[in-house]
Amino acid sequence: MIKDITLGQFYQTDSVIHRLDARVKLGGTFLFLISLFMFRNPFGYALAIVFLAMVIRLSNVPFKYMVRGMKSIIFILAITVLFNLFMTPGNVIVSIWKLKITDAGLKNSIIMILRLSLLVTGSSVMTLTTTPNNLTDGLEKMMGGLKKIKVPVHEIAMMMSIALRFIPILAQETDKIMKAQMARGADFESKKLTKRIKALIPVLVPLFVSAFRRANDLAMAMEARCYRGGEGRTKMKPLIYADRDFIAYGVLILYFVVSVFVGRLKIMNF
Amino acid sequence: MSIVIEHLNYEYSDSNPAGRKALDDICLEIEEGCFMGIIGHTGSGKSTLVQHLNGLLKKTSGKILVDGEDIDGDDCDRKALRSRVGLVFQYPEHQLFEVDVFSDVCFGPKNMGMTKKDAELKSYAALKLCGVEDDLFYRSPLELSGGQKRRVAMAGVLAMNPKYLILDEPTAGLDPGGRKEILNLISRLKKENNMTIILVSHSMEDVAEYADRIVVMNKGKIVFNDIPTNVFARYKELENMGLKAPEVSYIMHELKEAGFNVDDSITTVDQAVLNIYQRICR
Numbered sequence: 001m002i003k004d005i006t007l008g009q010f011y012q013t014d015s016v017i018h019r020l021d022a023r024v025k026l027g028g029t030f031l032f033l034i035s036l037f038m039f040r041n042p043f044g045y046a047l048a049i050v051f052l053a054m055v056i057r058l059s060n061v062p063f064k065y066m067v068r069g070m071k072s073i074i075f076i077l078a079i080t081v082l083f084n085l086f087m088t089p090g091n092v093i094v095s096i097w098k099l100k101i102t103d104a105g106l107k108n109s110i111i112m113i114l115r116l117s118l119l120v121t122g123s124s125v126m127t128l129t130t131t132p133n134n135l136t137d138g139l140e141k142m143m144g145g146l147k148k149i150k151v152p153v154h155e156i157a158m159m160m161s162i163a164l165r166f167i168p169i170l171a172q173e174t175d176k177i178m179k180a181q182m183a184r185g186a187d188f189e190s191k192k193l194t195k196r197i198k199a200l201i202p203v204l205v206p207l208f209v210s211a212f213r214r215a216n217d218l219a220m221a222m223e224a225r226c227y228r229g230g231e232g233r234t235k236m237k238p239l240i241y242a243d244r245d246f247i248a249y250g251v252l253i254l255y256f257v258v259s260v261f262v263g264r265l266k267i268m269n270f
Numbered sequence: 271m272s273i274v275i276e277h278l279n280y281e282y283s284d285s286n287p288a289g290r291k292a293l294d295d296i297c298l299e300i301e302e303g304c305f306m307g308i309i310g311h312t313g314s315g316k317s318t319l320v321q322h323l324n325g326l327l328k329k330t331s332g333k334i335l336v337d338g339e340d341i342d343g344d345d346c347d348r349k350a351l352r353s354r355v356g357l358v359f360q361y362p363e364h365q366l367f368e369v370d371v372f373s374d375v376c377f378g379p380k381n382m383g384m385t386k387k388d389a390e391l392k393s394y395a396a397l398k399l400c401g402v403e404d405d406l407f408y409r410s411p412l413e414l415s416g417g418q419k420r421r422v423a424m425a426g427v428l429a430m431n432p433k434y435l436i437l438d439e440p441t442a443g444l445d446p447g448g449r450k451e452i453l454n455l456i457s458r459l460k461k462e463n464n465m466t467i468i469l470v471s472h473s474m475e476d477v478a479e480y481a482d483r484i485v486v487m488n489k490g491k492i493v494f495n496d497i498p499t500n501v502f503a504r505y506k507e508l509e510n511m512g513l514k515a516p517e518v519s520y521i522m523h524e525l526k527e528a529g530f531n532v533d534d535s536i537t538t539v540d541q542a543v544l545n546i547y548q549r550i551c552r
Binding site: 181 | 366378430
């Protein structure tokens with residue numbers, strides 16, 4: 001149950017994609033997501049799938065890791081498809097009892113499936129190939145302009161990276177706490193909802209206590225090393241664009257222009 | 271009556287791509303009334319093993335019998351099993367959650383379905399047994415010191431009246447005084463309450479002094495299963511596994527090599543003092 005959390009999961013290996021600057025990957029993911037919403041015909045999606053497949057191939061991350069992210073959205077996917085399938089007005093193709101499937105509904109559901117799965121897979125390529133630290137560094141750099149209007153960009157980025165860093169730790173701790181309470185006869189598998197909610201108290205209290213303790217310790221450790229926010233702080237590994245990053249930007253923009261152009265051609269329009 | 275483990279295997283589920291075996295063909299019998307020490311380096315599988323004994327982890331294959339009953343059988347009552355095989359985890363912070371010490375200890379017996387009165391009586395007895403003073407009963411568990419927390423956590427498990435008591439690293443993070451107190455408490459539980467104790471530890475000193483049988487684990491396998499003197503006599507092999515014999519046994523070995531007529535199979539400080547006094551000083 002707890003092992004299924006894949007948020008911010010990083011897959012350790014070496015590849016061109018892993019070595020890319022985090023900003024390129026952030027920007028690229030953003031462009032890719034935008035492109036998905038601009039297509040008007042199947043060719044655009046075909047291009048997007050081919051492009052994503054190539055990136056995954058280059059990233060050396062096993063395909064099964066990519067698909068794992070999909071598991072979490074199966075429920076959302078199913079609901080969207082159901083609603084689109086039965087609620088869209090149009091020419092009726094099949095009708096079962098009072099439920100009618102229309103051609104427009106079918107089309108919409110297929111588009112939804114494509115969009116959502118490409119969306120999730122596309123963003124998991126980014127999280128799987130970028131360490132959380134790099135990711136927040138990239139965000140911090142990209143949002144640098146906001147500093148001028150007094151947005152605490154560094155602090156936000158620091159909070160994000162700490163939060164990401166603590167997800168696996170807290171997940172592990174939850175597991176241990178649950179075991180310790182189960183050893184005292186706590187029942188987390190009761191069929192009654194009220195009982196199940198009540199059973200969470202013995203888990204949540206120690207978890208919160210330990211989260212606060214950890215936060216305290218971390219704050220102390222940071223202060224002991226004279227951390228005082230982003231002002232005048234330099235990086236040990238500053239993000240510097242290399243040649244490959246510019247090439248990647250080029251490829252991304254090329255993909256974006258071509259796919260949007262092809263995707264909006266008026267052939268086999270939706 | 272005893273706990274019998276036959277050909278137990280446990281593998282991490284698919285989240286670990288290597289599919290590493292955490293437990294590899296474990297066969298072990300824990301007799302009633304014994305004090306067994308399980309030692310091993312970090313990651314040797316000792317904690318994984320004991321979490322099978324009360325059904326917290328699901329074995330991959332093999333068989334575990336507690337008092338002759340298969341714990342993975344369909345008719346096995348999980349709650350009853352967990353009260354029979356009590357498991358105290360390393361960090362008391364992971365289980366203390368109630369507003370005060372006393373109600374926290376009541377959590378276990380109440381889960382076992384005892385009436386409020388019975389649960390409170392059991393909890394009181396358990397707290398007394400663990401040497402928790404009355405004036406701590408209505409304090410928040412968070413205010414206690416490390417050693418006190420550990421006693422309360424132990425009382426929380428003892429209140430369920432276990433027949434077998436498993437302790438996972440009960441002395442980790444305690445100062446020498448606190449360690450001694452906890453270990454004395456454990457050995458008193460064995461002697462006076464006739465409990466079967468399984469002590470998981472990586473501290474040789476702890477285990478050598480109290481256990482009457484030692485199981486050494488390495489990489490998911492049982493390497494030795496013998497009485498302490500026999501196990502520590504093979505200290506060279508232990509070192510290869512990242513373990514050590516108790517400090518005192520090194521001294522005895524060196525004394526012997528230096529030509530003194532001492533008994534080098536001694537593993538506890540008290541025995542060593544006596545032995546050195548008898549053989550050398552006289």
